[in-house]
Amino acid sequence: MALLSAVKGKLISVIGDEDTCVGFLLGGIGEINKNRHPNFMVVDKNTAVSEIEDCFKRFLKRDDIDIILINQNYAEMIRHVIDAHTSPTPAVLEIPSKDHPYDASKDSILRRAKGMFSPDDMIANRG
Numbered sequence: 001m002a003l004l005s006a007v008k009g010k011l012i013s014v015i016g017d018e019d020t021c022v023g024f025l026l027g028g029i030g031e032i033n034k035n036r037h038p039n040f041m042v043v044d045k046n047t048a049v050s051e052i053e054d055c056f057k058r059f060l061k062r063d064d065i066d067i068i069l070i071n072q073n074y075a076e077m078i079r080h081v082i083d084a085h086t087s088p089t090p091a092v093l094e095i096p097s098k099d100h101p102y103d104a105s106k107d108s109i110l111r112r113a114k115g116m117f118s119p120d121d122m123i124a125n126r127g
Contacts, residue, residue, distance in 0.1 A: 003093045010066035013059045015040040015052060019098050020071055036118055058106075060085060068092045072107065073075060073100040083108050 011031050014024045019053055021042045024030075031039045039062075052074055059068050072094040075082055077100040082092055096102035104110055 011039050011064050012067045012069060013062075013065045015055060015059070015074055016043060016069070016071040016095070017097050017099075018042050018044065020069075020095070024069070033062070035068045037062075039065060043071070049077045053081055056081055056113045060090060062090075065090050069095050071095060071097040071100065072102055073097060074108060079108065 012024075012029045014021050014029060016024075021040050024041065029039065033039070039059070041052070043052060056070070056078055059065050066089055066101070067076070068090050070082075070092065075092075075094045085092060094102070094107045094109065
């Protein structure tokens, strides 16, 4: 059985390299829907950027997915599509891969979240 997000019983999907996908699949996220579409995509050096983009767009349209995990280096390849996604669900989380560490300055979702708060808000909430 797939690991489900707690709120509505929806799925987590993954777009990543083989090691990332295998790790999450071993953790129980693997699922194939009634149309025989998996909730993960293994990306390798031969995968075209258009394939990554198409898969991401398919995951956005699926009503059974609440979270999309994507290796940050692949997110960079389709940044324009990720930046265009403004809906809170599915949530898009950029994660590191074995060969590419996480860089917070490249994460558009984190940049967007930082823009919602000013330093004064953080200081005022400490007291």
